[in-house]
Amino acid sequence: MTDPSPAPGPVPEAGSLVLAATPIGNTEDASPRLIRLLAEADVVAAEDTRRLHALAGRLGVEVRGRVTSYHEHNETARADELLDVVAGGGTVVVVTDAGMPSVSDPGYRVVERAIERGLRVTVAPGPSAVLTALALSxxxxxxxxxxxxVPRKAGDRARTLGALAAEPRTMVFFEAPHRIAETLSAMADVFGETRPAAVARELTKTYEEVLRGPLVDLAERAAAEQLRGEICVVVSGAPAVQASVEDIVGEVLERVAQGERLKAAVAEVAETAGVPKRDLYAAALAARPAK
Known part of the structure; x- marks a missing residue:
């Protein structure tokens, strides 16, 4: 997607909650805006404050504002405390250990509360494991x-995957190294052994690797090898089910019985189902009750 309009000036961030994406592996992926925000923000809310300081050290930036922890166990309770700073005209930057806040990471609750309070929310976009894995798959x-x-327990996992068995869109999952073989095997059972997929690990890092192939092959490889690091699994959506003439001839006969002309019914049903009109017309003639 391109925008031919001239590039606007910097987004004013005073009195804002800013969700800032951090590198998912390669420190060089940090944006200049992220570096500036870490230096200038009044408050930096970090999923892990130690990791934030380590990142800041690698980036050569001094975090001059107050640093506070903001993680899954305190995100609801701490939201208003952070937003009081925004309401007073300050800038609060939310960062997670890697990638975009609120995408399978803390951030959603404070955004939800900021909207309720009518406060400004903006994003400093950047690296995303989801989009990177999708692009490489x-x-x-x-x-x-x-x-x-996916759920850890086998029964819950099977139910979750079962609900996705007919999903036509490409699906992206996160998984831990010690569960990847079991998860891929469960996916092969539910989605079908030949469903195309990709396993992407250590994205943007030194040992980045993307394995591609049918789910059954990926499951066998994961069981044989010790896959390490942070892992994304990308699975092709369910293939479209091609209707057969035998499946839809009854719909044609029902429409004819309700007064529709045979040729008109055949033409519309055939177009919707994507089958040849000639074949459907012949099948409908053969299936019509004898007069």
Whole structure:
């Protein structure tokens, strides 16, 4: 997507909550805006404050504002405290350990509360494991869905995957190294062994690797090898089910019985189902009750 209009000036961030994306592996992916925000923000709310300081050290930036922890266990309770700073005209930057806040990471609750309070929210975009894995997978990218981590318990996992068995969009999941073989095997059972997929690990890092192939092959490889690091699994959506003439001839006969002309009914049903009109017309004639 391109925008031919002239590039606007910097986004004013005073009195704002800013969700800032951090590198998912390669420090060089940090944007100049992220570096400036870390130096200038009144408050930096970090998922892990130690990791934030380590990142700041690698970036050569001094975090001059107050640093506070903001993680899954305190994000609801701490939201208003952060937003009081925004309401007073300050800048609060929310960062997670890697990638975009609120995408399978803390951030959603404070955004929700900021909207309720009528406060300004903006984003300093950047690296995303979801989009990086999707782009590298070689699978369709025009429509996709992010499903996060699948449940750990086998029964819950089977039910979750079962509900996605007919999903037509490409699906992106996160998974831990010690569960990847089991998860891929469960996906092969539910989605079908030949469903195309990709396993992307250590994205943007030194040992980045993308494995591509049918789910059954990926499951066998994951079981044989010890895959390490942060892992994304990308699975092709369910293939479209091609209707057969036998499946839809009854619909034609029902429409004829309700008074529709045979040729008109055949033409509309055939177009919707994507089958040849000639074949459907012949089948309908053969199936019509004898007079």
């Amino acid at each position: 070689g699978l369709p990218t025009d429509r996709f869905t992010f499903e996060g981590f």
